[in-house]
Amino acid sequence: MFALRNLLTKSLRVNNSNSQQLIGKRFYASENNAVNADDLLTFSFMVPHQTIYKDKKVQLITLPGAKGVFGVAKNHIAKISELKPGVIQINHQNGDAEKYFISGGFAFINPDSSCYINAVEAFPVDQLDATEVKNGLAKYTQLYNETTDPQPKAVAQIGLETYQQMAYALGVTL
Structure with missing residues (x-):
């Protein structure tokens, strides 16, 4: 890792007669509210x-x-x-x-x-259906709580997290 970082750092620098300068720059979004x-x-x-x-x-x-x-x-x-x-x-x-x-x-x-x-x-x-989101959330919550095997538990966790975010997006609470 250190060798790669060193190689990348060297590739970004240009030797001047007295010093080294970075070629790359960082830019950030402006806070100007005018939109054109x-x-x-x-x-x-x-x-x-x-x-x-x-x-x-x-x-x-x-x-x-x-x-x-x-x-x-x-x-x-x-x-x-x-x-x-x-x-x-x-x-x-x-x-x-x-x-x-x-x-x-x-x-x-x-x-x-x-x-x-x-x-x-x-x-x-x-286009998301609040009823289907509630049903999916209940299903994956039950699967997650009942499953102990690592692979099905991981699948249940992915489903649970996805349905939680859908519920959040719709403002659905259980």
Whole structure:
């Protein structure tokens, strides 16, 4: 690991006659509230069977990262993030917000102010059925509590966490 880090660090530096300078820069989203075409993120959102958005200009997207919910706007730092089950909120240029529930996936945030979301499944939140979510939550809660074998318990935990996030997205309580 140290050798790889050392190699990468060396590849980012340029020797000057007196000092070394880093080539790469970090950029962060601005807090400017004025919205124009130059302040927008280019956003693409795909699932295996469909492209939901391709190169759409948006103000902000909010993502359910594996380490917590985070927002992405223009000039966000480049990163790749695993996404857990949860809600993606898309804030469009006109101020409208749109929400999709995803079962998981990856976000690729690029230095050119573009973001690509690849999800396993995605549905508009308003298409989720609260009754089915309650039933699924009850089913996977029971499976999780009754199962002791590690593999079925892991499957039950994944189902439970997914249905918990769907319930949260819909405001459903048991």
